[in-house]
Amino acid sequence: MSADINKFRDFSTLFTRSEMLRLLKNDFRSIDAKLARYDLVEEQRGSSYLKVLKEAYKLLQKNYQNEYIIKNEFLNQRLIQKIGNRNSVIFNEMRLGDATADLAIFNGISRVFEIKTILDKEYRLSRQLEVYKGVFNEIYVIVPQENIKKYMKYDDNVAIISYDADISEFNIEREATENIDIDINILMNILHSKEYVDITNKYYDEVPEINSFNQFEICKSLISKIPSKDLNSLFIEAMKNRKIHNSFFKKINNEFNQVCLSLNFKEKDRKELIEKLKNNKVN
Structure with missing residues (x-):
């Protein structure tokens, strides 16, 4: 069985960002080596x-439920349908400070x-949830069905998806409780400089003169005074304005949706990837 696990782990690396970039350059050596x-x-x-x-x-999918598989299946089954009106933006591996x-x-x-596979330890989850509560309206933890009870012990406001x-x-398994409170320190770690300046200018009719040396502290002080409901809306608007392409395969070739999201592929990029994989064969 350990030999099988090593094989599955080995093949799982074929769906990484670095591997997909190699495939786009017609470099199939990694696949050849595994075969x-x-x-x-x-x-x-x-x-x-x-x-x-x-x-x-x-x-x-059948034998090695790693994070890529679960995240990709969740994308395909639950999230992609939500961007049909082009009024939603999906982020992969979104940095939130620490x-x-x-x-x-x-x-x-x-x-x-937040995805916790059967292979994951839960020791970091408390800190992760603390950060998420500082900026997100709803928090969901996706866990293996057999581990539901273990994760139910966390904050009752956090949703559990099995x-x-x-x-x-x-x-x-448990619905999320909506939250609109925002932790200014966490928020400022997420926002780019243009974003926090834009939020300040949008909310206030007049703002003090700022420069590259003082804009962070001045904007942080002003943003911290914005009512939670308004700040929540301004934060969501800022995130939706980022250049995230969210170009997905609907059914055919949807095995690659997660890595395409990770690489922020445009439609032409993902089509090029499939063409290269389709037109090159194992010798």
Whole structure:
């Protein structure tokens, strides 16, 4: 079994950012090396690299529920449909000071999703939730079905979503309680300089003269005085204005949605990736 785990872990690296960038350069050596390592070359000879990766994804989905698989399935089943009106923006690995959110979506409200696989330890979760509560309206933790009770002990305001690996299904076990309070210190760690200047200018009719040396402290002081409801709306608007492309495959080739999101691919980028994988074959 340990040999199988090593194989699954090895194949899971094919869906990383760095690997996809290599594939875009017609560099298929990593896939070739794995096929050779597990005596799969003859079995796959003549197959497109797209077919190889799709089969690898199915193998991982069935046997190795790592973060990529769960995040990708959650994207496909729950989040992508929410951007149909183009009024929502999805972030992958969103930096929040000393924490990083697995997924975040901004539309009328802000939601954050933290994924804990069967392979993860929970020791960092308390600090992560503390940061998330400082800026997000709703917090969701996605956990394996068998670990629901363990994660239910955390803050009752945090939603719990279970993931059944056998049937690749998500269920809400506990709803989120909406929060509009914002921690100014966490917020300022997230905002770019142009964003916090824009928020200040939008809310106040007049602002003190600022320069590159004093703008952070002046804007922070002024933003801290904005009522929570208004600040929440201004924060969501700022996040939706970031250049996030959110170009996804609907059904065909949706195995690659998570890594395309991670790389902030435009539509032409993801189409180019599929064409290269489809037109190159295992020798």
